Amino acid sequence: MKALTANRLADGEVVFWTGDVWSERFVDSRLFDDNAEAEAAEAHAKSNIVELVDPYLIDVAAVDGGVVPVSYRERLRALGPTNKPDHGKQAVGGADTALLATAHGAARSKGRVDLIRRK
Amino acid sequence: MPRLIRWRDGAAAWGEDALTAVDDDQPVPHGDVLVSLALFQRERRSLLGQGRNLGVIMGPTDEPESLVVDLPGLSVVALTFPKFRDGRAYSAARVLRERLGFKGELRAVGDVLLDMSVPLIRCGFDAFVPADASVPEQWTASASRFRHVYQRAADGRPPAFAERNDLSAVRV
Amino acid sequence: MYRYDEIDREVLADRVAEFREQCDRRLSGAMTEDQFKPLRLMNGLYLQLHAYMLRVAIPYGALNSAQLRVLANIARTYDRGYGHFTTRTNIQFHWIKLRDAPDILRDLAEVGLHAIQTSGNCIRNLTADPHAGATADEVDDPRIWAEAIRQWSTFHPEFSYLPRKFKIAVTAAAKDRAAIRIYDVGLRLHRDADDALSFEVRVGGGLGRLPHLSPVIRERLPVRHLLSYMQAILRVYNRHGRRDNIHKARIKILVASLGAAEFARQVEAEWELTDKAAIDLPPTELARIRATFARTGFETLPAISTVFEAAKADDRAFARFARNNVMPHKQPGYALVNVSLKAIGETPGDASAEQMEVVADLAERFSLDEARVTYEQNLLLPHVRLDDLPEVHRVLAAAGLATPNITLISDIIACPGLDYCALANARAIPIAQDIARRFADPALAERVGELKIKISGCINACGHHHVGHIGILGVDKKGEEFYQLTLGGSAEADAALGHVLGPALAADRVAPAIDQIVEVYLRERRDGERFIDTFNRAGLAPFKEVVYAPAH
Numbered sequence: 042m043k044a045l046t047a048n049r050l051a052d053g054e055v056v057f058w059t060g061d062v063w064s065e066r067f068v069d070s071r072l073f074d075d076n077a078e079a080e081a082a083e084a085h086a087k088s089n090i091v092e093l094v095d096p097y098l099i100d101v102a103a104v105d106g107g108v109v110p111v112s113y114r115e116r117l118r119a120l121g122p123t124n125k126p127d128h129g130k131q132a133v134g135g136a137d138t139a140l141l142a143t144a145h146g147a148a149r150s151k152g153r154v155d156l157i158r159r160k
Numbered sequence: 161m162p163r164l165i166r167w168r169d170g171a172a173a174w175g176e177d178a179l180t181a182v183d184d185d186q187p188v189p190h191g192d193v194l195v196s197l198a199l200f201q202r203e204r205r206s207l208l209g210q211g212r213n214l215g216v217i218m219g220p221t222d223e224p225e226s227l228v229v230d231l232p233g234l235s236v237v238a239l240t241f242p243k244f245r246d247g248r249a250y251s252a253a254r255v256l257r258e259r260l261g262f263k264g265e266l267r268a269v270g271d272v273l274l275d276m277s278v279p280l281i282r283c284g285f286d287a288f289v290p291a292d293a294s295v296p297e298q299w300t301a302s303a304s305r306f307r308h309v310y311q312r313a314a315d316g317r318p319p320a321f322a323e324r325n326d327l328s329a330v331r332v
Numbered sequence: 333m334y335r336y337d338e339i340d341r342e343v344l345a346d347r348v349a350e351f352r353e354q355c356d357r358r359l360s361g362a363m364t365e366d367q368f369k370p371l372r373l374m375n376g377l378y379l380q381l382h383a384y385m386l387r388v389a390i391p392y393g394a395l396n397s398a399q400l401r402v403l404a405n406i407a408r409t410y411d412r413g414y415g416h417f418t419t420r421t422n423i424q425f426h427w428i429k430l431r432d433a434p435d436i437l438r439d440l441a442e443v444g445l446h447a448i449q450t451s452g453n454c455i456r457n458l459t460a461d462p463h464a465g466a467t468a469d470e471v472d473d474p475r476i477w478a479e480a481i482r483q484w485s486t487f488h489p490e491f492s493y494l495p496r497k498f499k500i501a502v503t504a505a506a507k508d509r510a511a512i513r514i515y516d517v518g519l520r521l522h523r524d525a526d527d528a529l530s531f532e533v534r535v536g537g538g539l540g541r542l543p544h545l546s547p548v549i550r551e552r553l554p555v556r557h558l559l560s561y562m563q564a565i566l567r568v569y570n571r572h573g574r575r576d577n578i579h580k581a582r583i584k585i586l587v588a589s590l591g592a593a594e595f596a597r598q599v600e601a602e603w604e605l606t607d608k609a610a611i612d613l614p615p616t617e618l619a620r621i622r623a624t625f626a627r628t629g630f631e632t633l634p635a636i637s638t639v640f641e642a643a644k645a646d647d648r649a650f651a652r653f654a655r656n657n658v659m660p661h662k663q664p665g666y667a668l669v670n671v672s673l674k675a676i677g678e679t680p681g682d683a684s685a686e687q688m689e690v691v692a693d694l695a696e697r698f699s700l701d702e703a704r705v706t707y708e709q710n711l712l713l714p715h716v717r718l719d720d721l722p723e724v725h726r727v728l729a730a731a732g733l734a735t736p737n738i739t740l741i742s743d744i745i746a747c748p749g750l751d752y753c754a755l756a757n758a759r760a761i762p763i764a765q766d767i768a769r770r771f772a773d774p775a776l777a778e779r780v781g782e783l784k785i786k787i788s789g790c791i792n793a794c795g796h797h798h799v800g801h802i803g804i805l806g807v808d809k810k811g812e813e814f815y816q817l818t819l820g821g822s823a824e825a826d827a828a829l830g831h832v833l834g835p836a837l838a839a840d841r842v843a844p845a846i847d848q849i850v851e852v853y854l855r856e857r858r859d860g861e862r863f864i865d866t867f868n869r870a871g872l873a874p875f876k877e878v879v880y881a882p883a884h
Contacts, residue, residue: 051359052429053383091361094379112811114750118381122751124679124761128412128427129382245370245453247493251570254490259605275371282489306346308339310483311559312610313490320339320483321617 044070047096067119068137172299241270257284257314284314344441352434376447387450392460392478393421393705400692404685421705455485466714468662470504471523495573496581511823536587539793544584547592560611564603633665637718671711672735681709742768749789756789758806758813766843799823
């Protein structure tokens with residue numbers, strides 16, 4: 042399963058594709074079971090150069106009654122830095138934050154490989 | 161005739177490239193030609209001394225020092241930027257201008273972008289074949305943006321320390 | 333301190349205008365990200381995990397109170413109220429918006445600060461001894477020479493597209509407080525028998541994937557030829573450094589593959605042909621720069637302060653602070669005061685806007701308007717009267733800036749790691765927090781003594797892990813955070829690269845392992861030995877045995 046993420050150009054905020062708009066919350070993500078559909082959405086996002094920087098697909102998985110990004114890095118992007126619990130998306134709290142913060146079972150995803158190359 | 165941008169007296173303008181580029185495996189035609197360093201070295205005798213305008217195009221690993229005795233006979237030296245991030249040609253340009261005294265046209269070819277205008281001109285280039293569809297007006301504006309420089313290079317601009325020395329009026 | 337003149341200010345103004353136009357072109361869609369990225373990086377603007385990060389240069393770590401206040405104001409206005417001081421004596425803001433970046437650069441330029449050359453394959457912001465101008469063990473003020481290099485290297489037309497980034501460190505003291513052996517170029521000033529000043533020039537140090545300590549390539553370089561010699565070094569590197577493999581593109585690889593002697597020969601040959609008079613600064617300009625660093629504000633004071641001595645006798649916490657954070661000054665009656673950014677449980681190197689303002693006020697009132705940043709991610713007040721130390725301590729303590737742990741086990745270097753950085757493999761900050769909490773008791777930390785722990789979240793080694801007495805490197809094992817420990821590194825005069833202790837440990841095993849290593853040290857140490865001395869005598873084996881003992 043995949044989700045589509047990017048950073049917003051003007052302020053750098055991490056955003057997720059809902060199928061209609063870009064949301065700041067991972068929980069709003071459109072989940073793609075179909076790779077071709079996911080890649081089509083990614084290609085469309087890449088053409089949106091005025092709003093977005095570096096859109097890419099991430100691997101997500103169902104755990105504990107919800108869905109979270111597979112890689113630890115992507116969970117941090119969806120939450121914020123662990124040394125400042127009051128900064129980033131985690132500051133809002135809620136069940137989706139709790140699930141992201143406690144999920145286990147990290148593994149590599151294609152998304153993180155792309156991230157390593159970027160600055 | 162292909163166009164290029166020439167830099168003269170603080171302004172950029174379109175110019176014409178009068179040289180015909182010749183591949184290494186082609187016979188060299190009569191007239192004004194641009195050849196690789198390898199071809200030049202192989203056919204040096206026949207290329208020089210025919211009263212034509214001759215240019216040599218150098219790759220990033222070619223040593224400008226290898227041209228030292230022939231420079232007075234060359235009207236153009238072209239230095240290649242395989243990528244804009246590959247800065248070897250800046251050193252080659254300064255060696256050609258400041259050390260070997262090359263007075264002809266120093267041309268930047270390859271991945272040559274508008275944002276390189278300042279270092280190119282400061283290192284002694286005076287002709288550019290831009291890869292980004294930029295135009296002379298943009299080059300003039302971009303190259304003139306900074307009112308001061310901090311170091312001497314091949315363009316003769318007085319650096320900040322010379323300005324300070326000359327103008328005791330620089331306000332602190 | 334160096335003061336910008338009209339020329340320096342106009343250079344910054346031109347740069348700010350240029351970047352504003354580039355940002356506008358990007359935000360309007362006239363430029364793609366691929367076109368814009370190299371331009372924003374040249375202004376120190378990265379895209380990190382959560383937002384943009386702006387890296388502001390602090391040349392040779394020197395700040396005045398006005399500059400600190402502007403940094404505080406940027407933290408408060410454009411970021412989330414804090415900044416992170418780095419091992420390169422820069423400050424990084426982690427929550428920057430692209431649309432604010434031109435205004436931030438404008439605010440910085442008003443006090444002579446900028447983000448020029450804080451990224452990219454160019455000559456980066458240079459570092460120097462943070463005790464410059466205050467320590468008795470220096471032969472000259474290294475900031476004079478650092479400032480000369482700063483100007484020469486700014487927008488250098490020949491060296492803006494090097495094979496890889498290029499970092500320079502300068503010291504003039506016997507004790508190395510600038511880690512010069514891990515720099516691309518490390519310069520140490522000497523005063524020779526005839527009173528002439530010269531540089532010992534080292535080239536080819538660096539950490540990262542292939543760590544090297546730099547060899548000397550010239551024993552004595554007359555100081556007046558500094559810039560022409562730098563040009564020769566950079567030109568040899570620019571022409572011959574590798575560009576085919578990013579991991580082998582630093583000058584350390586060129587120096588190692590040619591050998592120091594052959595590299596030196598090539599530099600000397602290039603330098604012989606250089607028109608030195610055109611490149612080197614004229615004596616008038618050197619004198620102008622030198623004059624800006626001349627300190628005239630010192631009072632004539634007795635070497636011993638009764639106020640200071642009485643306060644130490646009365647207040648044990650102050651006495652501990654004085655033992656660990658206060659260092660001798662060349663001027664009788666003065667001291668250097670280290671401001672610890674390593675409060676127990678906090679993020680190493682972070683300072684809040686309020687803390688920056690506290691240090692700015694103290695610098696203005698008590699330290700001749702000067703503050704410094706050290707590569708160990710602390711701040712420093714270089715010129716404090718001994719009589720003022722109790723008041724300075726009181727104000728620092730109230731702001732959480734007086735942790736008495738300089739060079740002790742909780743004075744940990746840590747890069748931002750995976751909490752912020754797009755390059756990291758693992759987090760560094762929580763590891764540092766875990767370790768520091770175990771040594772929160774200041775008496776215990778003092779009993780352990782000098783012990784430098786350095787943590788990097790990836791092999792790029794921004795946290796200098798190779799040269800930590802204990803180095804900790806975050807690695808990725810199948811998507812989980814693991815940490816490799818090294819022992820025996822040093823960044824100082826006895827510079828050495830650490831030895832790998834054994835297989836990487838899971839995150840929750842790291843702090844307990846540090847406990848075990850410290851226990852072995854306390855058991856094995858002989859009179860007065862620091863951790864590094866015990867390690868150098870006893871070797872890896874006793875430590876390895878305990879950390880990797882089978883669990884009972």
